[in-house]
Amino acid sequence: MxxxxxxxxxxxxxxxxxxxxxxxxxxxxxxxxxxxxxxxxxxxxxxxxxxxxxxxxxxxxxxxxxxxxxxxxxxxxxxxxxxxxxxSRLLQLLEKLEESRWRRGQKMVRKLNNAGLTVDWNQVAAMAENGVVGRPHVAQVLVEAGYVSSIAEAFEKYLGKGRPGYVPRFKLTPRDAVREVKNxxxxxxxxxxxxxxxxxxxxxxxxxxxxxxxxxxxxxxxxxxxxxxxxxxxxxxxxxxxxxxxxxxxxxxxxxxxxxxxxxxxxxxxxxxxxxxxx
Ligand SMILES: [Zn+2]
Ligand SMILES: [Zn+2]
Known part of the structure; x- marks a missing residue:
């Protein structure tokens, strides 16, 4: 059954x-x-x-x-x-979250460029088919460019907290999220x-x-x-x-x-x- x-x-x-x-x-x-x-x-x-x-x-x-x-x-x-x-308030919030992700992605690319790595924003954006850019996409580009051999290494060396390409992300607190869901x-x-x-x-x-x-x-x-x-x-x-x-x-x-x-x-x-x- x-x-x-x-x-x-x-x-x-x-x-x-x-x-x-x-x-x-x-x-x-x-x-x-x-x-x-x-x-x-x-x-x-x-x-x-x-x-x-x-x-x-x-x-x-x-x-x-x-x-x-x-x-x-x-x-x-x-x-x-x-x-x-x-x-509409939910949609506005989601737009803001998405936008901040894009900006964050661009910032990460700039920081990596400043650190001497050749990473192209268009390549990163293309990785995110659905338009939501995240660190895994940047990591994937770093792997493909041969700077690292795995996604994990990309995080360890470049994208994790305190590393040269790290950019903090705008995030809701759990209480904000509870409130927005209820709203x-x-x-x-x-x-x-x-x-x-x-x-x-x-x-x-x-x-x-x-x-x-x-x-x-x-x-x-x-x-x-x-x-x-x-x-x-x-x-x-x-x-x-x-x-x-x-x-x-x-x-x-x-x-x-x-x-x-x-x-x-x-x-x-x-x-x-x-x-x-x-x-
Ligand atoms: Zn989950
Ligand atoms: Zn889940």
Whole structure:
């Protein structure tokens, strides 16, 4: 029997996923999933295509996002479900984030040039097919130019903090992201809590207005899953889950590797519609 369920964490080519939204929906239907949430990094670019691909089928696509935020040098990811992806304030914010990435990319190239490396901005921009420039793209160009032999080495030698090509990035704080998700009518959920470096701070993080916590996640151990489930109960949070599918490159994170029952989606929806009281 195929286990029917919903994968609440997937990426498309709109950010750093391998499949287009349309391909992803087709694959999910093929896998026997009942639905997916599209949660690209800092963009809603894949949402409309995915919704269109599911139209007329008994398959649910949840418009979502995953914000990368910074909290004291710790990267905290904030998921937003059932966001109004046409919300003008949200769109403005996303534009600002994207712009700052471009500017950051250009700055990195300038700094590398100043350090004596021949790196061409157009080459970097071409790497970012979807327009979202990041350090991995610059790193790839450095590998191709023969300055380093791997992406990891590029970060170590040139792009990491304190290295000659490092440029800090404009980032939201987790609280900003929670606020922005709510402002766009969405439900904020803390992504993969098991990946937080400072686990002892988790209970503090959970007081920042999250409505859910991503309990089920391929990288979480059984013990972690159990513990996060307990936290969800204690803090009155919805326990969500998803695979963080990006393509076939991450073995553990295959599509459907972590899922939730449809009832969880209903809970998120009830919260959005105000049928459950908002904390
Ligand atoms: Zn993440
Ligand atoms: Zn993700």
């Amino acid at each position: 195929i286990y029917m369920a919903v994968d609440l964490h997937t990426h498309t080519t709109a950010s750093d996923g391998a499949l287009s939204p349309k391909q992803l929906v087709a694959k999910a239907i093929n896998c026997g999933l009942e639905g997916i949430a599209i949660t690209d990094h800092d963009t809603i670019g894949g949402v409309e295509e995915a919704l269109a691909a599911a139209r007329g089928k008994s398959f649910i696509v949840i418009p979502g996002i995953e914000f990368s935020t910074d909290w004291n040098d710790e990267e905290v990811h904030v998921l937003g479900y059932f966001i109004d992806y046409r919300n 766009a009518g969405g439900i904020p959920v803390l992504a993969h809590p098991g990946l937080l470096k400072r686990q002892e701070k988790l209970t503090e993080v959970l007081t920042w207005g999250f409505a859910g916590i991503e309990v089920y996640y391929p990288e979480h151990s059984k013990e972690q899953t159990k513990y996060f489930n307990k936290l969800a109960e204690q803090h009155n949070l919805i326990a969500t889950g998803g695979s963080d599918y990006h393509g076939e490159t991450r073995e553990k994170n295959f599509l459907g590797a972590a899922t939730v029952a449809k009832e969880v989606v209903q809970k998120l929806l009830d919260l959005r519609e105000g049928r459950i009281q908002w904390k």
